[in-house]
Amino acid sequence: MANQGNAIVQETPRFDLESYIQNYTGPTRFDRLMLIGRSSVALHLDALRAAFAEAKKSHDTGRYREVATYFNMVAPSEAEELFSKSWLESTDAANAAETKRLEREMKVYKNNLVKESIRMGNEELGRHLESIGDLGGAAEAYSRMRPDVSTPKHIVDLGKHLVSVFLQRKEWVSVIGQLNKITGIQGSDDEKLMQPYIRSMSGVALLGQENYEAAARNFLEVDGSSTSIATVTDGLLSANDIAVYGGLLALATMDRAQLQTSVLENSKFRAFLELEPHIRRAIAQFVNGRYAGCLSILASYRADYMLDLYLHRHVNNIYTKIRNKCITNYLVPFSCVTLESMDAAFSEPGQSIEVELAGMIQKGLVNARIDSINKLVRTVKEKPRVRLHKDALEAVSRFEKSTLDRLRRVNIAEAELDVKNPRKGHNAPDSGDNWFEISTPVAE
Template sequence: MADPLLAFFTLMDSQERIIVREAPNFDLDLYIQNYKGRTRFDRLLLIGRSSVPLCVDALKSAIAEAKRGKDTGRYREAVECLRVAAPTEPEANFDQAWLEAQDAANKLETNRLTTELKGYKNNLIKESVRMGNEDLAKHLESIGDLNAAAETYSKMRPDVSTPKQFIDVGKHLVRVSIHRREWAMVGAHLSKLGGSQPAEEERTVQPYLKISQGIALLGHLKFKEAALSFLSTDSSIPAATYNELASQSDVASYGGLLALASMDRGELQRNVLDNAVFRTFLEHAPHIRRAVTQFVSGRYSACISVLESYRADYQLDIFLQKHVATIYSRIRSKCIIQYLIPFSCVSLETMNNAFGGPGQDIENELADMIESGALKARINTIDKLVTTKAANPRAQMQEAALRTAENYEKQALDRLRRMGLAASDLELKGGRKGGQFSSQSDYMMEETLG
């Protein structure tokens, strides 16, 4: 690694950013062609800040992408990064003439659109006001003023008159909220869109809503709910309707990975492999299908091997990056637990061969899982064995019988109490709260029934 690049990633490491030293499986130019809008720049900048092999190329592409738009702040951010990582590159020098001209043009356009909007409001023409707000909001979004853009998009709502216009406002607000990483606001805007449009409009916008919802749930660490959202995305709608958020390959990866992290084998078979709606997406990410198939078939080490070969790709994804370690850890723990279920005793050597990488010892990982309660087993360090704790059917049956008897006794007492209240012509106004009786009748019945 060249000295400037080393200095750059030392800086990124000091900012606690994730550094990816392995080369990903995708070609950068082909990868970025799958997206449109602001996400193109955001993804390029993330790759430039995270990937050692792709750093310079990604930052140069980010600079070119910024200059095709109006957001001078993004341009400055990308150039600053390249000046540290590769100061000898021509793109590392600020294009001051472009910056000044673009800033001036942005200011003029903002003033023009604001003046036009004031005129529309004075004329009290709803459709003109709606279009004026939309034009101004799109301009504010394009120059990077996302707060003002969200506020202006919200002002469109009183003036919408058709289902399509209502959907467009919702999509604008959802998109801006995702760019701002405001996951709660994404959910709030989506809730207003749900079930509010005709069947044909609903079908057309369904992938956008499901992907947005999945991204927001992923941001809230609700992996299973996010997986179900991605898995129910309609694959028959063209990718052009949602590629400002994600590509078809992304939908497959998000849905498959989160399903592996949160579902059992039966759920994976039903919701992923047998899911006709999701099958088209899996064609764009065949490695995800392989990983899920290996897990369902009980070939857990092969499943982990497939996923590990794509870890670098997911660490460079704008929505997955922060969650890759957690997702992979959950999948790995599930694989280990499922692997041990048929056996009462397994040698540590066998476990290492199945799950330990070169120079890795799985004993500490198993100990952590046992300590956390995720794995019910014991480690015999003398004989180097892992012994699973066998369930005691007799004890389980007795415990279930006791629970049933306790529930029956409680229900019988409640019924007797109510019968007594009815016979005494008393009214039950509430239950016991905090150990106190909520009415005199409760006290009387408790004394009577003991």
């Protein structure tokens, strides 16, 4: 698996595979099993067997071939017994026949010019193409529904179909665009029902874009009091996922005061934290200044997060951000700290934090100096009076630049050196978008 370029997780995860995968339905169930099968040393065989069974339940022969290829690497004899060439050929033939049938029906609907029939035909064709793994064709079929939708429910259904396809294709910008369209048409009652879906899917898309702060805000605002998260998200996410994503991203992007008010005292998010108490403990340890305890809790669950479908690519980055925050906050109350005490708090036995700390200082994350001879870390405290003077000088500089720009623009207009829009003739333009000034200095 390592030769195929997969990230390998040597540690045994804490979750039970069978119980874990029951939280998901649809394509994400197979994708999660495949990720575990490709990455986990302890669970790869069980996950690949489950993925093999899951692929055979569907009509997607591409997934079936994919899992067969990986299974053949780790257990050739068992893969040969499980692989069914006859099922593969019959399913391909049935998929092709069903596609042709639906396309013929669509031609009839278009000839009849019945908008509702055309919409339903495109929806049925899109569902079929999505089920057989033709995501590009499914997206096109769903998009053709747009001229024929007539009610808010139809717009919501269309948006959810496209979000499902774009999530599988990891097209995060398109996911955000479709969610914005859904949000714009909701009424007060529907908006409350759709809020968990919109917030959670937005969080996943923003996480994929590495916009961790915005993603954290969305996950923290998910309201799961009215219905099941798995039901709302069509089996894509579980309530445990919301707790983990929201908690980790909040730890990586928020300060201690924000964590206290936006996470620990958040009535909406408290229900999710109860499902993952270790996340709540890690946040509480950080808020209380017990950074070593916070990092220890997170390290014990790292293997679980490395096997998560949407989180695994970001675990290293998120953990690095949290660790840097812990080190930075640890140094805040002190003017001088021994490297020995920092090693005890943040390093493994026999290792030193000196090299890591030097890298943070070079990147500007920590304002400190390392005394390698005396093994001390001396923080550089900026005096409030000096900072105030700097801020005042920067404000004056910005004001002076803005004033000069305004005077230059007035002088250009008075000297009639501004270039008019040819379409407007010599009359003054209505908006600033239709003209521009020559930046030649004018004597006052």
